Amino acid sequence: MSLLEIHDLRKRYGAVDALKGVSLAVERGEFFGLLGPNGAGKSTTINILLGLILADSGTIRIFGEDFATRQTAIRRRMNVAAAFTSLSGVLTVRENLKVYGGIYGVNNLNAKIDELLERFEITDLANRKLQYLSSGQHTRVTLCKGLINDPELLLLDECTLGLDPDIAEKTRRALQEFQREKLTTIIFTSHNMNEVEELCGRIAFLSKGEILRIDTAARIKGLIPQQILEVRFQPGEDLEAVRHLDGGFSPQHTGDSTFRFVLDEPETQLDAIMQRLVQTGARIADLQMTRPTLEDVFIKVARGEI
Amino acid sequence: MRSSLFQELTCSSSAIWGLVYKFVCICYRSLDRIFDIIYWPVISLMLWGFTSTFVSATSSVAGVMEFFLGGAVLWSLFWRAQTDVGTFILEDFWSRNVYNMFASPITSLELFLAIAIIGFLRCVLSFAFLSLLAWLLYAFNIFHIGGLALGAFTTVLLLFGWVIGIVIAALIFRYGLRIQVLAWSVGFLIQPFSCVFYPLESMPRWVQVIAVTLPTTHVFEGLRHAIATGELAVAPLLTALGLTILLLIASLLYFHYALLQAKRLGLLTRFEMA
Numbered sequence: 001m002s003l004l005e006i007h008d009l010r011k012r013y014g015a016v017d018a019l020k021g022v023s024l025a026v027e028r029g030e031f032f033g034l035l036g037p038n039g040a041g042k043s044t045t046i047n048i049l050l051g052l053i054l055a056d057s058g059t060i061r062i063f064g065e066d067f068a069t070r071q072t073a074i075r076r077r078m079n080v081a082a083a084f085t086s087l088s089g090v091l092t093v094r095e096n097l098k099v100y101g102g103i104y105g106v107n108n109l110n111a112k113i114d115e116l117l118e119r120f121e122i123t124d125l126a127n128r129k130l131q132y133l134s135s136g137q138h139t140r141v142t143l144c145k146g147l148i149n150d151p152e153l154l155l156l157d158e159c160t161l162g163l164d165p166d167i168a169e170k171t172r173r174a175l176q177e178f179q180r181e182k183l184t185t186i187i188f189t190s191h192n193m194n195e196v197e198e199l200c201g202r203i204a205f206l207s208k209g210e211i212l213r214i215d216t217a218a219r220i221k222g223l224i225p226q227q228i229l230e231v232r233f234q235p236g237e238d239l240e241a242v243r244h245l246d247g248g249f250s251p252q253h254t255g256d257s258t259f260r261f262v263l264d265e266p267e268t269q270l271d272a273i274m275q276r277l278v279q280t281g282a283r284i285a286d287l288q289m290t291r292p293t294l295e296d297v298f299i300k301v302a303r304g305e306i
Numbered sequence: 307m308r309s310s311l312f313q314e315l316t317c318s319s320s321a322i323w324g325l326v327y328k329f330v331c332i333c334y335r336s337l338d339r340i341f342d343i344i345y346w347p348v349i350s351l352m353l354w355g356f357t358s359t360f361v362s363a364t365s366s367v368a369g370v371m372e373f374f375l376g377g378a379v380l381w382s383l384f385w386r387a388q389t390d391v392g393t394f395i396l397e398d399f400w401s402r403n404v405y406n407m408f409a410s411p412i413t414s415l416e417l418f419l420a421i422a423i424i425g426f427l428r429c430v431l432s433f434a435f436l437s438l439l440a441w442l443l444y445a446f447n448i449f450h451i452g453g454l455a456l457g458a459f460t461t462v463l464l465l466f467g468w469v470i471g472i473v474i475a476a477l478i479f480r481y482g483l484r485i486q487v488l489a490w491s492v493g494f495l496i497q498p499f500s501c502v503f504y505p506l507e508s509m510p511r512w513v514q515v516i517a518v519t520l521p522t523t524h525v526f527e528g529l530r531h532a533i534a535t536g537e538l539a540v541a542p543l544l545t546a547l548g549l550t551i552l553l554l555i556a557s558l559l560y561f562h563y564a565l566l567q568a569k570r571l572g573l574l575t576r577f578e579m580a
């Protein structure tokens with residue numbers, strides 16, 4: 001039994017078909033990514049899992065129980081941190097966390113709050129009113145709230161939005177540490193490919209309310225086997241031989257003295273092509289291998305090319 | 307997919323503690339909420355104090371002072387109860403906290419018990435303060451009408467105040483902050499029909515028809531009766547209490563329905579509402 005099972009979830013807002021039958025299963029302890037462009041339906045999925053939005057149809061089982069009828073009990077064991085949401089502005093950071101600690105029934109609350117503030121390096125903000133915090137500080141307080149009850153299932157909706165790169169990096173580290181310590185199951189939405197690739201084991205590609213593919217980042221990238229080799233030669237070299245390189249490499253002349261080779265089977269082809277290039281006698285100035293990114297795959301998958 | 311009403315009726319003391327703690331923090335952190343308890347009731351007390359001083363000096367009707375001041379003190383109790391429920395629920399809208407609040411495991415029952423606790427405390431504070439002030443400024447002792455009568459009047463007013471507050475909050479959940487002004491005006495609409503400062507029989511027929519359906523009318527009629535005769539008219543008060551309890555249940559059901567509707571339409575996650 002999976003920790004979370006979603007079956008054929010559908011949601012329509014007036015004329016907008018936000019989810020067109022989403023099904024997925026997430027196992028205990030997974031760091032699961034929900035990746036997709038803006039408007040794909042990531043937040044809608046998360047909000048339905050929180051009971052903030054009612055789906056039109058479909059079933060959800062969390063911790064083996066039916067979400068629709070056992071919501072209150074299930075929600076005690078979950079939590080969320082989402083961009084653009086806030087806590088009470090007139091309350092201080094500590095007061096806000098105490099409120100949520102009470103709501104989620106947390107034991108040893110003060111110690112828990114201290115631990116979380118330290119984890120996200122905002123201990124000095126404890127007694128500041130929320131309304132006076134910057135958006136990055138705010139985001140981290142929201143994360144503390146999300147971890148207050150040591151949730152078994154944690155939903156993170158674009159939770160690093162608005163953080164500067166340094167803090168975003170620290171925040172990702174803190175989340176990873178937390179996840180390893182507590183074996184939390186995390187569902188992480190983002191439209192940032194690098195972030196998702198770095199953090200998540202499996203990834204679901206969501207586009208226009210449909211899941212296009214679910215797999216690990218490595219295997220998803222394997223969907224595009226090609227790698228691209230770019231070679232720049234020293235200025236003034238005679239490149240006629242390169243242009244007519246045999247062995248079926250079909251070089252593309254892309255700039256003054258630069259050529260591009262698409263390798264369908266890089267492991268076997270790379271050695272052969274390098275030897276031939278050396279034989280031409282043209283002196284090489286620079287080399288670059290480009291591997292496909294998740295983004296490349298995503299674009300191809302979304303266009304139906306894979 | 308349905309979220310059952312039954313789930314909303316469970317409650318945990320720690321969640322209620324969390325919510326009450328939030329409301330208490332809001333009360334002392336926000337100047338508005340302190341003003342609520344002191345400023346507005348005092349203004350109303352001064353207004354009716356001066357009016358009744360003038361009228362009782364120029365009119366032959368007995369007990370004018372008691373009618374007006376008793377009405378003013380009790381009305382502000384109703385007003386306090388009603389606005390507290392509304393503002394404490396809406397506080398989350400104003401600070402964009404609705405998302406996190408309603409994603410948490412709080413149930414409607416916990417929310418209302420917490421609001422009832424804080425609302426009750428604030429009403430007691432406000433009432434004690436006003437009674438004292440009325441006594442100091444105008445030598446008017448509201449406790450003269452008797453403990454039982456006072457207890458009955460305040461209970462009905464408190465509960466009916468909550469009914470109106472719940473309806474206001476439900477309307478705003480369902481239709482968004484853009485109907486705020488309309489929602490709050492529901493409270494104002496009650497006053498002229500409640501016969502706070504004038505007897506029911508002095509009203510035009512059509513007003514009377516509406517007035518008798520309001521629990522508040524029976525309270526203020528009862529107040530004047532108690533002041534004039536020193537007795538408590540029990541039957542109309544019991545009717546008013548019964549009516550109020552029915553309305554309270556209905557308003558809670560309506561709130562539940564409005565919340566469900568808001569979840570269907572995806573309104574709780576639309577931040578431009580706030």
Ligand SMILES: Nc1ncnc2c1ncn2[C@@H]1O[C@H](COP(=O)(O)OP(=O)(O)O)[C@@H](O)[C@H]1O
Nearest residue numbers: 013016018038039040041042043044572573576
């Ligand atoms: N509360 C809502 N009311 C109406 N339409 C919504 C609401 N939330 C999302 N939508 C629409 O549903 C689609 C999916 O949105 P969303 O789930 O927020 O996507 P994502 O989080 O992937 O960017 C979008 O077209 C969006 O405009």
Ligand SMILES: [Mg+2]
Nearest residue numbers: 042043044158
């Ligand atoms: Mg989103």
